[in-house]
Amino acid sequence: MTAAPAIRAELLDCFQSNLAVLADRYHGPGTHLRLGAALRLRTRPGPYGLPTVEPSLDEALADAADLLGLALAQKWPGADGDWARSLRETAWVVADAYHLPWVPYHGQRHIEHSFLAEPDGDGALAVTDAYHNDTPWGAARPTRLRLEREELAAVLDTGPVRAFRFDPTPLAPTPPRPTRLGPSQEEVRVSSAEADAYLRPYAEHPDRGPALDQFTMETWLLARSRRLRAAYLAQWTAGTPQPVEEHLARWDGLVEYTYLTSRRVARGRAEPPDLLARAAELLRADPEVLSGGDRGAGDVGAANAVGAAGGGRPSPEQVASTVTGIVGRVLGIREVPAPDIDLAGLPAFNSLRMLEIVDRLEEDFAIEFGPGDLLPERLHRIVDLCELVERRLNGGAG
Structure with a gap:
């Protein structure tokens, strides 16, 4: 296995990540950040009759041509094992991740996924997959691996596959160099009506489980595209301005909030009333924060603990000890940070682990958090988790 590609994979979706590898290969490091040159609320019909911002294959190909200097030169709409056996050039491949053994979706979920395939010596192909994501089935990280042609042929024979070859073309002009925070607001077109x-x-979908499951994917895509936009702007600034950082943190918080809401509604818990209102506030703030000008985002806004207390209410010290122990076990760390340290700064902390911490707290303390308790800003510090548990033990509402 050779080194994985050096791109900002954590900012990109599963189509963009491997187009980014080609763009940097043909035009130099950092070219892939041009994908953040403009920000749109581009929607199309998605699952369950809901709109989605997930790019279609045609949209990804158009962005490759318009922004990355990648001209489509050849396509194989029905690539299969025979195609893999005879491949002689670099190809961008789109297949069902369910059949790809190097990604966590393998055998778990049907979803379109891209990778690069190219000759790598006699009888072998190099597969590059720069995708970066944490999933319920494990972590996907940028990788490059060597497969025998017959190995990849067997994978491609399992389902429909499309493959494409690109030629490099001169890069088209991007928006002018930003002044202050960025280019004009014309490059961030998200109106209140569109939001x-x-x-x-x-909000109106009658089946809340599927709607929230899909909205979890939507917020993930939206947050990534905004971080990509900020990375593009940061090429002309000394770091990311504080208002932009705060706005991005709110987007990350919305992703966590949506994920927690979706998982708990699927278990019959109540849905918080402000989830979509928070999303609307962030979408409306995008043009102000991620365009030009110097304005900010504004106000967008172990043993069972009860048993350990001898069958009665645990003491604050026992609550703190149990909460700390749960955090340490879930995150797999021996030295748990101080109670007022933000857990989001730990490599092991993510939305999946946060949900596991919440579930463990409810189980160990024999409580149930309300929808108002699950705001991300209440779940990132041990001291705040202790406060939530104490309030529930004392009969407080959430």
């Missing part, structure tokens, strides 16, 4: 039209079907 409302996008979110309304999610």
Whole structure:
């Protein structure tokens, strides 16, 4: 296995990540950040009759041509094992991740996924997959591996596969060099009407489980595209301005909030009333924060613990000890940070682990958190987790 590609994979979706590898290979490091040159609320019909911002294959190919200097030179709409056996050039491949053994979705979920395949010596192919994501089935990280042609042929024979070859072309001009925070607001086109039209079907969908499951994917895609936009702007600034960092942190918080809400509604718990309102506030703030000008984001806004207390209410010290122990076990760390340290700064902490911590707290303390308790800003520090547990033990509402 050779080194994985050096791109900002954590900012990109499963189509963009491997187009980014080609763009940097042909045009130099950092070219892939041009994908953040403009920010749109580009929607299309998605699952359950809901709109989605997930790019279609045609949109990904258009962005490759318009932004990355990648001209489509050849396509194989029905690539299969025979195609892999005879491959003689670098190809960008789109297949069902369910059949790809190097990704966590293998055998778990049907979803379109891209990778690069190219000759790598006699009888072998190099597979590059720069995708970066944490999934319920494990972590996907940028990788490059060597497969025998027959190995990849067997994978491609399992389902429909499309493959494409690109030629490098001169890069088209991007928006002018930003002044202050970025280019003009013309490069961030997200109107209030567009935001409302996008979110309304999610608010009105009668089946809340599927709607929230899909909205979890939506917030993940939205947050990534905004971080990509910020990375593009940061090429002309000394770091990311504080208002932008705060706005991005709110987007990350919305991703966590949506994931927690979706998982708990699927278990019959109540849905918080402000989830989609938070999303609308962030979408409306995008043009102000991620365009030009110097304005900020504004106000967008172990043993069972009860048993350890001898069958009665645990003491604050016992609560703190149990909460700390749960955090340490879930995150797999021996030295748990101080109670007021943000857990989001730990490599092992993510939305999946946060949900596991919440579930363990409810189980160990024999409590149930309310929808108002699950705001991300209440779940990132041990001291705040202790406060939530104490309030529930004392009969407080959430």
